[in-house]
Amino acid sequence: MRKKCVSGLRSSSAAPVGEPSGTGVYEVKPVKRGFPFDEMMKSLMDFFPEEAAPIITRISRGETSDPFVVLVGTLLSLRTKDETTEKVMETLIPRAATPRALLAIPDGELERMIYPVGFYRNKARVLEEVARTIIDRYGGRVPDTIEELLSMRGIGRKTANLVVTEGYGKPGICVDTHVHRISNRLGIVSTKNPHATEDALRRVLPGQYWIVYNSLLVTFGKRICTPLSPRCSECPIENLCPREGVARSR
Ligand code: SF4
Incomplete structure (x- = not known):
């Protein structure tokens, strides 16, 4: 018998780990129309090999992937390096590929299994609570709407x-x-937070790029268009970029 009832957790223990809540009032400023998305996306796809894709994209392309595996991988990957998430997933998924399998892992062992990832204690509780909710409310199937x-x-x-x-x-x-x-930076949107950016992109980004946009820009953001001093001299889309808000670059 399980010693701890996850439904008894305090609400703060199950807060999203390392991502904005997605709620709140915000303003969406005008977005740029007519941006050459085809040229941008082709340049980025040509520049980065497929194996450079972020961990969640690689997980989703794996043979054993399904929505629950993607969900587990995403929760583990928040504020954690891809290499660390990848190693943990290799040992965790054979034992936690479904919500029921995950909940069958004895108390304490789940924490030990995911230990190298950041905030592992909180993430273990989140994983258990999410798995239980999926079983109780959705019959074991991960819901497919935002x-x-x-x-x-x-x-x-x-x-x-x-x-x-x-x-x-x-x-x-x-x-x-x-x-x-x-x-x-590319001037596609002019927004204050990720939620506003999502709303603005939904109005200008062509539908065929919605899914791949994140994967490409995450890789691009880690390697070239980095937060503090982007490598503009190596950038494959420098010709498209007004460098909005960029004070320093390499
Ligand atoms: S030119 Fe510089 S700021 Fe613009 S997308 Fe490329 S790396 Fe980022």
Whole structure:
């Protein structure tokens, strides 16, 4: 018998780990019309090999992938290096590929299994609570809408969007700090936070790029268009970029 009832957790323990809540009032400023997305996306696809894709994209392309695996991987990957998430997933997924299997892992062992990831104690509790909610409320199947996913404690907009796009292959634009920063530097949007950027991108980004946009820009943001001093001299889309808000570059 399990010693601890996860439904008894305090609400703060199941807060989304390391991502904005996705709620609140915000203003969407005008977005740029007519941006050459075809040229931008082709340049980025040509520049980065497929194996450079972020961990969640690689997980979603794996043979054992399904929406629950994508959900677990996304929750673990928040504020954690891809290499660390990848190692943990290799040992965790054989024992936790479904919500029931995850809940069958004895208390304390789940924490030990995911230990190298950041905030592992909090993430272990979030994983257990999310798994229990999926069983109790959705019969064991991960919901496939942003609204249903956001209704579960511990899941924020980034996670919900990745489950919908990478887990189910349904339309959605996952906006994290990389996507938010780069979209603003390129002048595609002029927004204050990722939620506003998501809303603005939904109005200008052609549908065929919605799913892949996150994957490409995360890789691009880690390697070239970095937060503090972007490597503009190596940038494959420098000709398209007004460098909005960039004070220093390499
Ligand atoms: S030119 Fe510089 S700021 Fe613009 S997208 Fe490229 S790396 Fe980022």
